[in-house]
Amino acid sequence: MNIQHPIIMSSILFEIKNNIAHISLNRPDKFNSFDKEMTMAMQDALTTCANNGAIRAVLITGNGKAFCAGQDLAEATSDAFPGFTEVVSKHYNPIIAQMRSLALPIIVGVNGVAAGAGANIALAGDIVVAAQSASFIQAFSKIGLVPDSGGTFTLPRLIGMQRASALMMLGDKVNAADALQMGMLYKVFADEEFANCLQALAEQVAAMPTTGLALTKQLLNESFANSLEEQLNKECILQKEAGESADYKEGVNAFLEKRKPVFIGK
Numbered sequence: 171m172n173i174q175h176p177i178i179m180s181s182i183l184f185e186i187k188n189n190i191a192h193i194s195l196n197r198p199d200k201f202n203s204f205d206k207e208m209t210m211a212m213q214d215a216l217t218t219c220a221n222n223g224a225i226r227a228v229l230i231t232g233n234g235k236a237f238c239a240g241q242d243l244a245e246a247t248s249d250a251f252p253g254f255t256e257v258v259s260k261h262y263n264p265i266i267a268q269m270r271s272l273a274l275p276i277i278v279g280v281n282g283v284a285a286g287a288g289a290n291i292a293l294a295g296d297i298v299v300a301a302q303s304a305s306f307i308q309a310f311s312k313i314g315l316v317p318d319s320g321g322t323f324t325l326p327r328l329i330g331m332q333r334a335s336a337l338m339m340l341g342d343k344v345n346a347a348d349a350l351q352m353g354m355l356y357k358v359f360a361d362e363e364f365a366n367c368l369q370a371l372a373e374q375v376a377a378m379p380t381t382g383l384a385l386t387k388q389l390l391n392e393s394f395a396n397s398l399e400e401q402l403n404k405e406c407i408l409q410k411e412a413g414e415s416a417d418y419k420e421g422v423n424a425f426l427e428k429r430k431p432v433f434i435g436k
Contacts, residue, residue: 198234240286290321379417
């Protein structure tokens, strides 16, 4: 068992345990709403994940009752607020870009309300699960803003244009059960089982051939822009790469030897 002592990056808790990077949004008194400090800490945490070869999977969740309430409006209405162009381009967009380009599977555990940018950051994960009491709100329209943090890209692809349009324009709260039914989520867990189920899922993913999972993530990312012919060609290229991995060899040998495989993520 490899354990790295928790690192408090201002408003982010970061810990590596059993090859899993745990990133916890940690402003519980503010419902984990983002201010500049927190967005920069989140970017730093994701950069650490990208540069640490011991990490096999990333788990993102919120500390306290909420997952994330989006932008801290107290900061947004202060004299020090630099303006939406800088905040969106330098604070939020890099987080989404890092999450989607990270060559590791990202599990997001939505433990409570996920609103505005918080909802869209959650939906940028590779495997998104929620507690039964969690909810999602595209809150931007309530204050005259447009969705950001990749929401207008991600949400229509998850649940379809009509539902995404309605949720973004009306700002309806969506409970976890409805989010699951719509296709926003992979699974919903009972509140009392959420923490254990989330940890078990992260451990399951981290024990898998994560090089292959990273290549799968790359294919899914590129499928949004590729033609069928281009995607078929890319699958061919990355299948060759996956077939040259140590994990592929281990998987085949374990199957032939009728034993459980031990993958190393290489």
